[in-house]
Amino acid sequence: xxxxxxxxxxxxxxxxxxxxxxxxxxxxxxxxxxxxxxxxxxxxxxxxxxxxxxxxxxxxxxxxxxxxxxxxxxxxxxxxxxxxxxxxxxxxxxxxxxxxxxxxxxxxxxxxxxxxxxxxxxxxxxxxxxxxxxxxxxxxxxxxxxxxxxxxxxxxxxxxxxxxxxxxxxxxxxxxxxxxxxxxxxxxxxxxxxxxxxxxxxxxxxxxxxxxxxxxxxxxxxxxxxxxxxxxxxxxxxxxxxxxxxxxxxxxxxxxxxxxxxxxxxxxxxxxxxxxxxxxxxxxxxxxxxxxxxxxxxxxxxxxxxxxxxxxxxx
Numbered sequence: 151x152x153x154x155x156x157x158x159x160x161x162x163x164x165x166x167x168x169x170x171x172x173x174x175x176x177x178x179x180x181x182x183x184x185x186x187x188x189x190x191x192x193x194x195x196x197x198x199x200x201x202x203x204x205x206x207x208x209x210x211x212x213x214x215x216x217x218x219x220x221x222x223x224x225x226x227x228x229x230x231x232x233x234x235x236x237x238x239x240x241x242x243x244x245x246x247x248x249x250x251x252x253x254x255x256x257x258x259x260x261x262x263x264x265x266x267x268x269x270x271x272x273x274x275x276x277x278x279x280x281x282x283x284x285x286x287x288x289x290x291x292x293x294x295x296x297x298x299x300x301x302x303x304x305x306x307x308x309x310x311x312x313x314x315x316x317x318x319x320x321x322x323x324x325x326x327x328x329x330x331x332x333x334x335x336x337x338x339x340x341x342x343x344x345x346x347x348x349x350x351x352x353x354x355x356x357x358x359x360x361x362x363x364x365x366x367x368x369x370x371x372x373x374x375x376x377x378x379x380x381x382x383x384x385x386x387x388x389x390x391x392x393x394x395x396x397x398x399x400x401x402x403x404x405x406x407x408x409x410x411x412x413x414x415x416x417x418x419x420x421x422x423x424x425x426x427x428x429x430x431x432x433x434x435x436x437x438x439x440x441x442x443x444x445x446x447x448x449x450x451x452x453x454x455x456x457x458x459x460x461x462x463x464x465x
Contacts, residue, residue: 158447162439162443169431169432170216173431174211174212174428177424178211178424180424189355194395199403202321221295224425224429224432226424227416229423230412230423232354235247238388239412240409240412240429240433243407243411246392246406246407247410248321250331251323252393254327254328254335254393255390255393255394256390257328257329257332258331258332258333258334258335258336259335259336259339261340262338262339262343263339264333264342265281265284265285265336265343266341266342266343266344267343267347269281269282270343270347270348271347272309273348276295281340281344284340285337285344287337288336288338289334289338290332292399293333293397293399293400294330294400294403295397296330296333297404298432300326300328301404304454305326311323311326314405315327315407317407324387326404327404330370330400331393331400334389335386335389338386339385339386342381342385343382346381346382388441391437391438394437395409396413398410398413398414402414405419409430413427413430416430
């Protein structure tokens with residue numbers, strides 16, 4: 151198992167390096183001016199390019215960028231935040247996105263599991279239909295539409311929560327965006343939990359457990375839910391990345407200074423800030439690869455047969 155884990159980590163590092171190379175090359179060949187040309191003269195832009203090493207060969211630029219990454223340095227922006235270090239800006243944005251995304255993940259996962267388990271245990275009855283309808287609504291209604299509805303209801307009509315994000319009241323301001331972001335996760339987890347549990351209930355080993363007198367909570371927790379969690383974990387992984395890195399539209403509408411809003415600002419500003427686009431692309435990729443690596447390891451915890459298979463593959 152240790153050899154398998156090391157191989158997975160090595161493959162993850164190699165994948166991230168290739169993605170970084172591809173992103174770096176794509177950013178360098180993108181059309182447009184990375185500097186706000188309306189506020190800078192041609193001479194100023196030329197000096198700025200020389201100062202940032204943008205006139206050097208691409209190979210030199212790439213390896214210099216990789217060396218700086220190992221020191222936690224993403225460089226400086228070309229148009230956003232007056233050229234402040236990207237690492238400093240990212241620290242605040244990551245903190246906001248991760249906190250709100252973390253709340254959304256926990257809320258969506260717990261409510262989704264409850265809805266899915268309830269629907270599976272009441273298959274074909276009223277509660278099953280009700281949970282299914284709620285799940286479909288959660289998938290069909292975009293999170294930003296639900297956000298606007300919550301803003302209108304609980305910030306305008308009933309002025310209880312802030313209408314826009316207020317860093318000084320972080321937890322209170324996180325309620326509306328966290329609920330909005332959790333909607334899709336909740337619906338997805340509920341649907342997969344219900345479908346997987348229904349399938350597991352019809353399996354031979356569950357019938358065998360029932361024939362031995364195992365019923366109720368013990369049967370659900372030891373046999374049904376544990377076996378149903380494997381595909382659910384797989385589905386949850388990309389959802390976690392999306393929520394942790396911030397939903398673009400939700401953060402922009404609610405005024406959250408997070409990664410999603412930062413990405414929109416980097417692309418739609420006076421000049422496309424290529425350095426921020428590159429840094430955020432690498433961050434998204436690293437998070438996705440890291441989450442998928444954790445999922446691979448969780449497989450071995452949820453299903454011992456996977457550990458046995460991994461050992462057999464290493465020999």
